[in-house]
Amino acid sequence: MADTKDMTAPASTGRAWENDAVLTVEHLTMRFGGLTAVNDLSFNVGRGDITALIGPNGAGKTTVFNCVTGFYKPTEGRITMRHGKVSNDFIERVTDTGERYRVEGNAGVYLLERMPDFTISDKAKVARTFQNIRLFAGMTVLENLLVAQHNRLMVASNFTFGGLLGLPGYRKARQASMEKAIYWMERVNLLDRADDPAGDLPYGAQRRLEIARSMCTDPHLLCLDEPAAGLNPRESAELNDLLQFIRREHGTSILLIEHDMGVVMEISDHVVVLDYGEKISDGDAEAVRNDPKVIAAYLGVDDEEEIEEILEEDAEIAKAHARGEEVSDDVVMPEKAKAKSKAKPKAKKAAPAKARSEPVPAAAGATPAPAMAGGLNAPRDGKGDNLTRIKGIGPINEKKLNAHGIFHFDQIAAWKAADVKQAEDYLAFDGRIKREEWVKQAKTLAKGGDTDFSKRVDKGAVPSSRSGKGKGGSK
Amino acid sequence: MSETSAPLLSVSGVETYYGNIVALRGVDIDVHRGEIVTLIGANGAGKSTLMMTICGNPRARHGQIVYDGTDISAMPTHEIMRLGIAQSPEGRRIFPRMTVMENLQMGAQLVDDKYFDDDVKRVFDLFPRLKERQVQRGGTLSGGEQQMLAIGRALMSRPKLLLLDEPSLGLAPLIVRQIFDIIGDLNKNEGLTVFLVEQNAFHALKLAHRGHVMVNGKITMSGTGAELLKREEVRAAYLEGGKH
Numbered sequence: 001m002a003d004t005k006d007m008t009a010p011a012s013t014g015r016a017w018e019n020d021a022v023l024t025v026e027h028l029t030m031r032f033g034g035l036t037a038v039n040d041l042s043f044n045v046g047r048g049d050i051t052a053l054i055g056p057n058g059a060g061k062t063t064v065f066n067c068v069t070g071f072y073k074p075t076e077g078r079i080t081m082r083h084g085k086v087s088n089d090f091i092e093r094v095t096d097t098g099e100r101y102r103v104e105g106n107a108g109v110y111l112l113e114r115m116p117d118f119t120i121s122d123k124a125k126v127a128r129t130f131q132n133i134r135l136f137a138g139m140t141v142l143e144n145l146l147v148a149q150h151n152r153l154m155v156a157s158n159f160t161f162g163g164l165l166g167l168p169g170y171r172k173a174r175q176a177s178m179e180k181a182i183y184w185m186e187r188v189n190l191l192d193r194a195d196d197p198a199g200d201l202p203y204g205a206q207r208r209l210e211i212a213r214s215m216c217t218d219p220h221l222l223c224l225d226e227p228a229a230g231l232n233p234r235e236s237a238e239l240n241d242l243l244q245f246i247r248r249e250h251g252t253s254i255l256l257i258e259h260d261m262g263v264v265m266e267i268s269d270h271v272v273v274l275d276y277g278e279k280i281s282d283g284d285a286e287a288v289r290n291d292p293k294v295i296a297a298y299l300g301v302d303d304e305e306e307i308e309e310i311l312e313e314d315a316e317i318a319k320a321h322a323r324g325e326e327v328s329d330d331v332v333m334p335e336k337a338k339a340k341s342k343a344k345p346k347a348k349k350a351a352p353a354k355a356r357s358e359p360v361p362a363a364a365g366a367t368p369a370p371a372m373a374g375g376l377n378a379p380r381d382g383k384g385d386n387l388t389r390i391k392g393i394g395p396i397n398e399k400k401l402n403a404h405g406i407f408h409f410d411q412i413a414a415w416k417a418a419d420v421k422q423a424e425d426y427l428a429f430d431g432r433i434k435r436e437e438w439v440k441q442a443k444t445l446a447k448g449g450d451t452d453f454s455k456r457v458d459k460g461a462v463p464s465s466r467s468g469k470g471k472g473g474s475k
Numbered sequence: 476m477s478e479t480s481a482p483l484l485s486v487s488g489v490e491t492y493y494g495n496i497v498a499l500r501g502v503d504i505d506v507h508r509g510e511i512v513t514l515i516g517a518n519g520a521g522k523s524t525l526m527m528t529i530c531g532n533p534r535a536r537h538g539q540i541v542y543d544g545t546d547i548s549a550m551p552t553h554e555i556m557r558l559g560i561a562q563s564p565e566g567r568r569i570f571p572r573m574t575v576m577e578n579l580q581m582g583a584q585l586v587d588d589k590y591f592d593d594d595v596k597r598v599f600d601l602f603p604r605l606k607e608r609q610v611q612r613g614g615t616l617s618g619g620e621q622q623m624l625a626i627g628r629a630l631m632s633r634p635k636l637l638l639l640d641e642p643s644l645g646l647a648p649l650i651v652r653q654i655f656d657i658i659g660d661l662n663k664n665e666g667l668t669v670f671l672v673e674q675n676a677f678h679a680l681k682l683a684h685r686g687h688v689m690v691n692g693k694i695t696m697s698g699t700g701a702e703l704l705k706r707e708e709v710r711a712a713y714l715e716g717g718k719h
Contacts, residue, residue, distance in 0.1 A: 032615070056647045057619025058604060131618045133565065141574055200493075202519025203565075226618070229645045230565075232674045232713050259619075259647055300649040414548065 016046025028077035055274035070117030083108035127214035137199030145181035150218035375405020389454035412442035489538035516689035561634035571614025583632030
């Protein structure tokens with residue numbers, strides 16, 4: 001009991017993964033023959049947090065999951081599951097003894113890398129779902145949820161004999177299991193399909209059933225491998241609600257692998273990014289989203305941003321029309337854009353396919369990206385222009401352009417057709433630069449002039465841009 | 476060469492059942508030469524069923540599927556493939572015990588050997604990750620890499636019509652972008668006709684010439700990609716669910 005006293009301070013800063021971890025992964029290495037899938041990886045999962053593990057394909061995310069849940073025995077490293085408040089001292093003592101786990105009072109330490117996989121779900125209370133769904137396809141939905149509670153039922157039935165005799169202890173346990181199964185079927189909206197074989201459910205429903213099945217084991221930590229894969233945005237939103245419900249009502253910590261940034265950014269408290277088996281970024285969603293390393297290796301240009309911009313443009317047109325104003329050249333642009341965008345695929349796609357099939361530079365944030373024509377090593381006078389005053393350039397694109405040595409309006413103003421194409425390829429924008437007339441805007445701005453859009457930016461009216469003329473307020 | 480006005484693939488009045496359960500309730504879709512056509516819809520709407528029905532497994536109980544002037548509704552699957560249709564199925568059905576290279580060879584079964592080196596090079600250009608892993612067994616690849624392999628294998632057969640079932644499933648955002656670019660390029664440069672089923676409606680509609688929306692085994696809306704992107708119902712149902 002002495003151990004629980006010198007526990008670390010409670011999560012006052014809101015960063016539970018630093019102060020109150022439910023799972024600690026330390027120096028995890030996993031080798032398959034000569035292939036190192038995970039290399040010296042350390043991270044924490046905060047109690048009550050939703051933690052996302054993201055990274056390019058083949059980065060080793062699922063391997064980490066398999067180590068945590070006991071499917072693989074790691075080559076090196078320690079994976080600790082903590083129940084209740086546990087001090088580091090307690091963990092070290094358990095580690096030294098060679099025990100697999102120890103419980104003292106309310107505190108329990110489970111060294112997952114030492115435990116056989118079936119005890120991990122039973123004792124350490126870690127549950128998981130699978131990337132390629134693994135339900136019992138021939139069993140009904142209800143049966144799948146009862147199988148998850150098999151251990152408890154087995155014990156309650158005195159290993160079958162009590163069950164055969166129908167002892168009250170078993171009947172009670174059976175009733176409780178049934179109630180729990182019904183509760184979770186309601187939660188994941190599958191109650192009306194309780195008696196259908198799991199294999200007949202559509203993909204999204206099978207994913208929900210997998211989550212329900214894991215929750216039937218009352219886990220402290222729920223590991224989800226791509227829960228939103230194959231879901232459309234509406235179904236993803238429902239998934240978000242379900243995960244937040246699980247966290248809120250059951251206090252279950254969640255560790256998830258996911259590529260759907262809508263899910264990751266919206267619900268995660270903490271994001272860990274892997275590339276080639278190593279951690280490249282770790283922090284809250286906002287910090288990771290803006291990390292140039294993550295953008296280069298994983299995110300690319302943000303879709304959401306693009307969608308928002310399209311909507312914003314539409315709203316602008318509507319507003320302008322509603323006011324019955326003389327529609328200015330700048331605002332009418334999207335109309336032209338539509339005309340131009342018909343021509344755009346020719347311009348872009350006539351180029352040989354090779355142009356875009358070049359391997360994407362991994363983690364280019366570390367090394368300077370190749371400079372573009374007219375690119376500078378550093379901004380003149382140590383201060384670049386506020387490129388977000390050009391319509392179509394947000395902070396992320398500004399950062400990317402900076403990485404290529406583009407800091408000033410006059411540089412963009414001097415772009416020739418080939419430069420525009422190069423920039424479009426790099427930013428993965430099909431014809432947007434041309435469509436949005438960056439060059440024309442830049443020419444005006446370089447002369448110290450203003451466009452309607454830049455005026456709005458200067459007023460601070462555009463959330464996706466920074467106000468101010470210089471590079472000042474940038475993070 | 477049949478007359479150019481006739482669609483390359485014409486699905487008319489197709490109804491498919493699983494046992495007694497109706498999966499498709501009379502679907503009509505035309506895919507013309509050189510087009511990218513996309514089909515979007517919720518889970519369980521029947522999108523994958525349509526894709527599988529085109530390949531003859533399960534079979535359409537009613538209706539007709541005509542490919543390049545030939546009625547393929549009753550043709551065995553392997554003969555349908557010989558006509559130049561390739562599919563990259565949902566859920567990464569690669570050969571797990573074969574190496575990456577052997578998987579690609581399987582895709583090239585029906586193609587003259589002289590093309591093999593060029594085609595492999597093209598697949599490796601598209602997916603450098605597969606090149607790094609070419610001697611590994613398919614089953615040891617990560618999920619996303621298996622997806623890349625499934626698409627690469629489909630391309631190896633030099634198809635005239637490429638059926639892609641959820642190519643973006645489980646792939647990183649950057650790779651998703653590349654895959655859609657690749658599909659666009661193949662279509663533009665090589666005139667490849669593509670029929671695409673996707674959850675990622677925004678990307679798919681942006682890429683496609685025409686799109687269809689499927690609800691409960693029926694096509695409820697059709698139009699150009701841009702038109703559908705603008706439709707309020709489409710946005711509400713398939714694009715903006717993830718937003719507040």
